[in-house]
Amino acid sequence: MSSIETQFIPKSQHPIVEAIKAFRQSWAGMLGLILLLLVILFSVAGPFIYAVDPFEIIWAPLTAPGVVANAPFGTDHLGRDVLAGLVYGGQATLFVGLTAGFLTITIGILVGAMAGYYGGGVDEILMRITEFFQVLPALLFAMVLVTLFTPSIYVVSAAIGIVSWPTTARLTRAEFLRIKNLEYVKAAQSIGARDNRIIWRVVLPNSLAPLIVSATLTIGVAILFEAGLSYLGLGDPNAFSWGMMIGAGREYILDAWWLVTLPGIMIFLTVLGFSLIGDGLNDAFNPRLRER
């Protein structure tokens, strides 16, 4: 059917299709995806299957895992079911992680795109602001914000977003600086496309690869942030979260190892899922790195 010549021309595919193929070959990426799906399933479907109130006292305090059947993962210092805590704790953690991650990426891309595309004075001002946010130790700043405005999952998400956007902004700016002088951007400018259109429809889509990788990692970092704040007791007091469980169990660490160990494993697996997906995407988007 096909002539000899066309056999040697590789079939061209949409870059996204190619990236998905490459991603599927990355064991790290696939492992991360599976991990994350399991964590989501555990947190979203878990409450329906294991409907125990995490705030309810069900047994004697500090019962070790495996001792009684109705508390398979043991009980905490008040006698609440640890497994129920693990099941419910994921929702707040994932919600805050995703919201804060989304906010971080949105602010970061907006600032970075403006700075990179317009350059000059705009760039100077925006980069000074970015630098300013970078000298403030992020966790301390978030702690201050959360304390000044009463902690709720929304305030916590906003605080994490406000303190962590500079990295994304710098990355976006670098990408925009690289791309804005390429010929296809010049071409768009020469046919009279408006800045707005060029920024969002021409340059941004072409800088998406590194931004998507960074977005996955950003969500992971946001989850660690939420965990840190909740561990310090600065999370939403009405939302059960893994970090909060560790914070509450810390005092009993020498009597009840499971109180700090188990929720920590959940946080670790969730963030690991995002990190591995980020790694896999990085490999998928950068064919040059696939060799290493």
Add this chain to the structure above:
Amino acid sequence: MDLALIFLRRLSHAVLLVLAVLVLNFLLIHLAPGDPADVIAGEMGGATEEMLAEIRELYGLNKPVIVQLGIYLGRAVQGDLGQSFFYNAPVSELILGRIGPTILLVTAALSFAIFVGTFLGVLASYKPKGFLSGFVTLFAVIGYSAPIFWTGLMLVIVFAWLIPVFPIAGMYDVTLDNGPVGRVLDILHHLILPALTLGIVYIAQYARLTRASMLEILGSDYIRTARAKGVSGPKIYGYHALRNAIIPIVTIAGLQFGSIVSGAVLVETVFSWPGLGTLAFDSILARDYPTVLGILFFSAVLVIVANLITDIVYRFVDPRIRTGG
């Protein structure tokens, strides 16, 4: 450009950043819900009328906002970060009393991470597809994904409970009276677990970074030339390649100072290390805002100074950057 001139420019830049942090603190006091005097008193509605009146007088809270900002900046520049009503002491005094342990912890963790990380990275670059390379990559992903306070608690369970070789908390044992040398050894003994906890994340990152930049440099022409003229393997790795591979590490380490300070806050609370982090935590629980904002300001100054130092160090490490602005 003249090195002194560059330095002066960076310095003025740093001073502006410090002022900006002060303005932010001022704004935070005023943006917070409620009466600024209440925020400063740190009582959230519980302060006595006389106390509030005194604060209003002291900070000029009845005057226009811009005048208030002037008063606030003027006081801060003179080293007056306010008074902690909770500890009943000047904030600057509180912070100066706690800054030493934090700097000790952060520098110990950072030097440890740079040393071990670079070493692992160089070893891994020797065989890019070998076991150690895989281990470094895996370790980096794991180190990056575990919450730092949890790593600390796990180390406590293992090294202070299962195999009790290290103390659980604090910076030294008050019951011991063993002379200055004994005291130093005792502090080091207490320092190991917290510094290890804080360092682990960065060891992994630096190892990965060193490996990547070593691999890039090992493929360059001048290394091939060195090999061709018969320079020994260790000398190529340890001298020719590492000298260039270390530059990104220095830069990153400097830029990460802020995130290390953040990590220190968590690590200090895990190990009850008597530094700025535990002070921040205690004062947040007590709603002692002047202290909290003072710590935010002070740690930002630490980061600014660290960045300034990095900037200078890295000009010395890499002669190519010395001439640039």
